[in-house]
Amino acid sequence: MPSEPVAVVGIGQTKHVAARRDVSMAGLVREAAQRALLDAELTWADIDAVVIGKAPDFFEGVMMPELYLADALGAVGKPMLRVHTAGSVGGSTALVATNLVRSRVHATVLTLAYEKQSESNAMWGLSLPIPFQQPLLAGAGGFFAPHVRAYMRRSGAPDTVGSLVAYKDRRNALLNPYAHLHEHDITLEKVQASPMLWDPIRYSETCPSSDGAVAMVLTDRAGAARSPRPPAWLHGGAMRSEPTLFAGKDAVSPKAGQDCAADVYRQAGIADPRRDIDAVEMYVPFSWYEPMWLENLGFAAEGEGWKLTEAGVTELDGDLPVNMSGGVLSTNPIGASGMIRFAEAALQVRGLAGEHQVDGARRVLGHAYGGGSQFFSMWLVGSEPPTS
Amino acid sequence: MTTEVLKAPLVVEFPFTRSLGPVQSAFLTGLREQVVLGVRTADGRTLVPPVEYDPVTADEIRDLVEVAPTGTVTTWAWNHAPRRGQPLDTPFAWVLVRLDGADTALLHALDAPGPDAVHTGMRVRIRWAAERSGAITDIACFERYDGDGDGDGDGDGGHEVADHDGQFESMVTGIVAQARLDYSYSPGRAQTAYINALAERRIVGERCPSCRKVYVPPRGACPTCGVGTAEQVQVGPGGTVTTYCIVNIKARNLDIEVPYVYAHIALDGADLALHGRIGGIPYDQVRMGLRVEPVWTEGGRYPDHYRPTGEPDADYETYKELL
Ligand SMILES: [Zn+2]
Numbered sequence: 021m022p023s024e025p026v027a028v029v030g031i032g033q034t035k036h037v038a039a040r041r042d043v044s045m046a047g048l049v050r051e052a053a054q055r056a057l058l059d060a061e062l063t064w065a066d067i068d069a070v071v072i073g074k075a076p077d078f079f080e081g082v083m084m085p086e087l088y089l090a091d092a093l094g095a096v097g098k099p100m101l102r103v104h105t106a107g108s109v110g111g112s113t114a115l116v117a118t119n120l121v122r123s124r125v126h127a128t129v130l131t132l133a134y135e136k137q138s139e140s141n142a143m144w145g146l147s148l149p150i151p152f153q154q155p156l157l158a159g160a161g162g163f164f165a166p167h168v169r170a171y172m173r174r175s176g177a178p179d180t181v182g183s184l185v186a187y188k189d190r191r192n193a194l195l196n197p198y199a200h201l202h203e204h205d206i207t208l209e210k211v212q213a214s215p216m217l218w219d220p221i222r223y224s225e226t227c228p229s230s231d232g233a234v235a236m237v238l239t240d241r242a243g244a245a246r247s248p249r250p251p252a253w254l255h256g257g258a259m260r261s262e263p264t265l266f267a268g269k270d271a272v273s274p275k276a277g278q279d280c281a282a283d284v285y286r287q288a289g290i291a292d293p294r295r296d297i298d299a300v301e302m303y304v305p306f307s308w309y310e311p312m313w314l315e316n317l318g319f320a321a322e323g324e325g326w327k328l329t330e331a332g333v334t335e336l337d338g339d340l341p342v343n344m345s346g347g348v349l350s351t352n353p354i355g356a357s358g359m360i361r362f363a364e365a366a367l368q369v370r371g372l373a374g375e376h377q378v379d380g381a382r383r384v385l386g387h388a389y390g391g392g393s394q395f396f397s398m399w400l401v402g403s404e405p406p407t408s
Numbered sequence: 409m410t411t412e413v414l415k416a417p418l419v420v421e422f423p424f425t426r427s428l429g430p431v432q433s434a435f436l437t438g439l440r441e442q443v444v445l446g447v448r449t450a451d452g453r454t455l456v457p458p459v460e461y462d463p464v465t466a467d468e469i470r471d472l473v474e475v476a477p478t479g480t481v482t483t484w485a486w487n488h489a490p491r492r493g494q495p496l497d498t499p500f501a502w503v504l505v506r507l508d509g510a511d512t513a514l515l516h517a518l519d520a521p522g523p524d525a526v527h528t529g530m531r532v533r534i535r536w537a538a539e540r541s542g543a544i545t546d547i548a549c550f551e552r553y554d555g556d557g558d559g560d561g562d563g564d565g566g567h568e569v570a571d572h573d574g575q576f577e578s579m580v581t582g583i584v585a586q587a588r589l590d591y592s593y594s595p596g597r598a599q600t601a602y603i604n605a606l607a608e609r610r611i612v613g614e615r616c617p618s619c620r621k622v623y624v625p626p627r628g629a630c631p632t633c634g635v636g637t638a639e640q641v642q643v644g645p646g647g648t649v650t651t652y653c654i655v656n657i658k659a660r661n662l663d664i665e666v667p668y669v670y671a672h673i674a675l676d677g678a679d680l681a682l683h684g685r686i687g688g689i690p691y692d693q694v695r696m697g698l699r700v701e702p703v704w705t706e707g708g709r710y711p712d713h714y715r716p717t718g719e720p721d722a723d724y725e726t727y728k729e730l731l
Contacts, residue, residue, distance in 0.1 A: 041582065044429030046460050050468075064466040081424035081587045091459050094466030139425045151416035151593050152603050154710045155662065157685055158655050158670040165653030166672050170731040173651070173696060173724075219654035219667075263631040267621035267679035268729065 023122045025405050027244035027251035028366040030060025030237030036200040036351040039138035040231040045082065046092035049134050052233035053093055056130065060237040061248045064094030067237070068126035073103045073113030073133040075355035078148070080140035093130065105261070107303070107390025109133060110234070110358025111397030115257045117238050118399070122254070127240050134233035135355030142229070142354060158218060161226055161306065163392065165218035167271045168308040172220065174272060177311060177326035179220060183211040184329055185307035186225045186349055192336055193346025195375035200230040200351040225307035225349070232353035234360045241405070252366035255383065255406050256287030257399040264392035271393055277316040280396040284385070285318070288400045289407075293318045293385075297400070299341040299378045301364040302387040303357060305348050310334065314342070317387065317398075336376060344368065344376045358388025362399055369403040414600045421588035431460045433581050434472055434574030439546035441576055442536055445472045446510050446569070454569055456510035472574040475509035477534040478553050482506050482513045486523040493588075495549050501526045505550055509569040517549040525552070542580030598628030601640065609704050613678055615639040621679040644675035647714065648722040649698040650731045651681075654691055669694045673714055674730040681730050688715030697721035 032055025034040070040048055049072075057063065070093050077083045086095075086102040093100070103113040110133040117131035147156045156162075172179065187208045193199035194206075214224035244251045260280035263269070281293070290296045300319070304310045314325035319340060328334055334342035343349070345364040348357050365386030367373040378384075383402045389395060428436060431447060435458050438445040446456035448471040451464065462469050484503045490496060495517035503526075504513035519535065520526050533553035540546035595603065598614055602625045605612040613624030614637035621630065622641050629636050652671035658664075669691050672681035686694050687703065699719040702711030 041427045042429075044427055044432060044460065047429040050461065078420070078422075081422065081585065091461040091463045091466070094461075096463050096466070136427070139427065141422065144422055148420055149418075151418055152414055152595050152599070152709070154683075156659075157662070157664070157683060158653065159657060159659045162653055162655055162659075162670050166651040166670070167731075169653060169696070170651040174728075215656065216654070217657050218670075219656065221653070265680060266631040267616075267619070267623065268632065269680070271731065 024124045025241045025244070026118050026121045026254040027239055027241070027247065028236050028370070028401065029239050029244060029247040029249070029251045030056040030058075030062065031235070031363045031367055031372075032056035032059055033198050033234040033360065033363065034232045035198050036230045036232035036353060038200070038228070038230065040136065041138070045134065045136055046089055048136060048231065049089055049132055049233045049235070050092045052134065052235040053130060053132055056132070056235035056237050059249065062128070062237060066128055067094060067098065067130045069099040069101070069120060069129045070095040071101045071103065071113055071117040071120070071129060071131045073109040073355060073359065075109070075135040075140070075142070076104070076106060076145060078145035079142050079354065080136060093132070099126075105259075105390060105395040105397065107305075107354055108358050108388040108395040108397045109390065110356050110360065111362055111386065111388030111399070112259050112358070112395065114236060114359050114362045115259055115397055115399065118254055118257055121238050121240055124240070128243050129238045130235060131238060131359070132233060132235035133356040133359040135353040136231045137229040137353060138231050161218035161221050164306050165221045168220055168306065171272045171308060171312050175311070175323040175326055178330070180212070181311055181326045181329050182220070182225045182307040183208060183222065185304065185310040186211045188335055189304070189307070189343050189347045189349040192344055192376055193350035195336075196345045196350075197374070198351070199346040200228050200232070201346070221306050221308070227305045227348045227352040228350070230351055230353040232351065232356050234356045234363050236359070236363055236366065249372065250370045250403065252369045252401040252403070253405045255400045255402045256284040258283035258287070259395070259397040261395045264394045272312055273316045273322065274393045274396070277313070277389065277393070277396045278318070280398050281317045284398050284400050288383070290400065294320070294340065297340070297383050297385050298381045299344060299368055300385045300387065301343055301345060301347070301361045301368075302385070303348055303361055303389050304343060305352065307349060310342055313387065317385070336378065341378050344373065344378055358390070358397060361388050362386035365399065366401050369401050371403070411600060411604060413594055413597055414603060415592060415594045418591040418593035419588065420591065421586065424585045424587055425582055426585050427582050428580065429460055430470065430574070431458050431472075433579050436542040436544070436583065437576045437580045438574070439544070440540045440542040440580065442477070442540075443572070444475050444477060444507060444534070445572055445574060446475050447471060448473050453511040454509060455512045456507050456514055472572045473509070473569040474572045475507045475569055477507070478555070479505045479507035479510070479532060481518070481526070481528055481530045481532055483528055484518065484526050486526070495545070500549065503532070503550060505532055516547055519549045519551050531555070543583060596628055598626040598637065602626055603709065606709060610642055611644045611675060611702070612640050612642050615641050622677060623680065624675060624678040624682055641677060643677035645701050646717055646719070647673045647675035647700055648727050649686065649694065649696060649700055650674050650727045651696055652686065652694055667691045671714070672731060673700060674727055679730070684711060685713040686715070687713035695721065697724060697727065
C-alpha cells in the first residue's frame with residue numbers, strides 16, 4: 021500500500037524579535053499555533069496529535085515542554101511527542117509529524133518549534149565546564165570559522181563571497197514581516213566593513229539571537245481537499261546523522277548531508293537538483309555556509325558553490341533563489357530555525373510568501389542541520405500532489 | 409595495568425529568566441500582596457495555581473478569581489530529610505492543598521512536628537513569608553488551621569470566590585529561575601589514561617582495531633566502527649595546523665589577550681585534529697600547514713599553546729583529510 025500523501029495546509033509564525041517579554045513560553049507557542057490553525061481554518065478539535073521541537077534543554081532550562089505546553093497546544097487527550105536533534109530539531113520535528121500522517125497513524129497533526137533565546141544563554145549551554153577537559157578556546161563562531169577557512173582553501177573562493185550572502189539575506193529579510201533583523205540601511209560596504217570576529221567570519225555574517233515560534237498543520241489527502249488555501253505537498257523527506265568528530269569527518273561537506281539530500285531527491289524523483297528545484301531555504305548560521313551547502317546538497321560541483329553566489333544565482337530574482345525569508349542570518353530562535361526553513365519552503369510552493377515570493381516556485385527544498393554538522397533533516401515540497 | 413578512573417563533581421547552574429505572561433504575572437504579584445488568585449474555566453471550575461489555557465477546551469482563559477488562604481490537604485508525603493533549596497530545613501510534609509474556593513490542588517510544604525500530625529483532609533492555612541517578592545516562595549509553607557468553615561456543605565470552607573481584575577501596583581512580569589544540577593562526572597577509562605599521560609607531558613591516543621585510525625583524545629570506542637579501542641599510541645609532539653581562525657573577541661572566563669589563533673592541529677600519528685591555541689608567532693603569520701609543537705607550563709593539565717617548530721610547512725596533500 022503506498023503511503024498517504026501529506027499536505028501542509030496551515031503555517032503560522034510569530035514576529036521574531038530579540039526578546040518577547042510580553043508572553044510566557046506558552047503564550048509564544050500558542051501565538052504561532054493559532055496562526056497556523058487560522059491559516060488552515062481549523063480548530064483545536066480538528067488536531068489529532070501534536071509534535072513539538074525546541075532547543076537543547078540546557079539552552080533554556082525547559083526539560084519537558086511536552087508536559088508544560090500541553091494545555092497551550094490543546095494536546096489534552098491526544099498524543100504529544102517531543103523531538104530532540106540540536107539545531108536541526110525544527111526540521112526533524114516536522115518530519116516526525118509528517119510521518120504520522122504519511123503512515124496513516126493520524127489524519128491531521130500540529131507541529132511546532134520554538135525558542136526564547138532571551139531567557140537563556142546558548143553559549144553557556146554549549147560550554148559547560150566539564151571536569152578535566154580543556155575549556156573551549158573560542159566563542160560560538162570559533163567552532164565554525166576554521167571550517168569556513170577550510171572551505172575557502174579547498175574551493176579557492178574569493179574572500180568576498182561571505183559578505184555577498186549576508187547582504188542578500190538581510191535584504192530578503194526586509195521583504196519578510198516576520199524576520200527579526202530589518203536593517204533598512206544595509207549596504208554591501210557596511211557588511212564588508214563590519215568587525216572581523218572570528219577571522220574569516222565578520223560580525224555581519226553571523227546570525228542574531230531571537231525569540232520566536234513557528235507552527236504547521238499537516239494533513240492527509242482528504243484534509244487537503246478541504247483546505248481553503250492551496251496546500252504544499254510533501255515530495256520527499258529524510259534525516260541523517262553522523263558523529264560531530266570522527267576520523268575522516270568532512271566538516272566542509274558532511275557525508276550525512278549528502279546522503280540525506282540524495283534520499284530526498286530519490287523520493288521526489290529529482291534527477292538534477294539545480295534544474296529541477298526552483299528555490300532553497302537552507303540553514304545558514306554563518307554566511308559562508310551558503311556556498312558550502314550548495315555543494316553539499318548537489319546544486320553545484322565540489323568547489324563550485326561560491327560561483328553561484330557570486331553570479332547572483334541565489335538572489336531572490338536569480339535562477340536558484342536561496343533563503344528568500346532572510347534565512348537564519350536574519351532570524352534565529354535556534355529551536356525553531358529548522359522548522360522556519362521548512363515552513364518557508366511550503367509558503368513558497370503555496371504561493372503565499374508575500375513580498376518575498378519567488379514567481380512560479382513549484383518545487384522548493386527546506387533544509388536544517390545542527391549539532392556540529394551532526395544532524396541533517398530536509399524536505400522537498402511541491403505545489404502539486406506527488407504522482408506516486 | 410589498571411588505573412583508578414578519574415571522577416569529579418560537576419555543578420551546572422544558570423539563572424534562567426522567565427517572562428510570566430498575563431496569568432502567572434497576576435498570580436505571583438498576588439502572592440506578594442497575600443492574595444491567592446485562580447482562574448475560572450468555561451465549565452465553571454476554579455484552577456489554583458492558575459493556567460493560561462483551559463486544559464479541557466484549550467481556550468485562552470483570563471477570568472481571575474480570588475480564593476481563600478485556607479484549604480484542605482488532599483494527599484501528602486513525609487520528607488524526612490530536606491535538601492538544599494527546599495521550603496523548610498526541618499523535616500516536613502509535601503502536601504497537595506485544595507484552597508477553599510478552588511477545584512484543584514496546589515503543591516507546597518506543610519510545617520508539622522511529624523508524620524503522625526498529618527492526614528488527608530486536615531485543614532491548613534498559608535504561612536506567608538516575611539519578605540515577599542512575587543514568587544511561589546512568598547508562601548513560606550502551610551500550617552495546621554483549627555478554624556472552621558461555614559459548614560454549609562458547599563466545600564468552600566466559608567469562602568465564596570470573588571472576581572479579581574488581577575491588577576496590582578507594580579506588576580511582577582518576570583522571574584529568575586535559578587537552576588542547578590549536581591553531577592558526579594567521570595571521563596571514563598580511555599580519557600583517564602589520556603589525562604594521566606598528559607601529566608607526564610605525553611599525548612597518548614588509542615587505535616581502532618578495525619579501521620586502524622588513531623583517536624586523540626581517545627573515547628574508548630571508534631565512532632565509525634562501533635568497536636572498543638584499547639591499543640595505546642603515543643602521538644606528536646609535533647603536529648600540523650590544518651585550519652584555524654583568528655579570534656578577535658574576548659570569550660567570557662578566558663584570560664587570553666585578543667587577537668589570538670584558535671587552530672585545528674593534527675599531531676603526527678593522529679587521524680583527527682585536536683584544537684589548540686597557537687603562540688610564539690604573530691597571529692597574522694599563522695597559516696595552514698604550519699608545523700607546531702606543544703608548550704607546557706608548570707601545573708597545566710594541557711599544553712598551554714602550540715608554537716612553530718621552524719620546520720618547513722607541511723604539504724596540503726598530507727593533511728587535507730584532517731581539517
Ligand atoms: Zn574504527
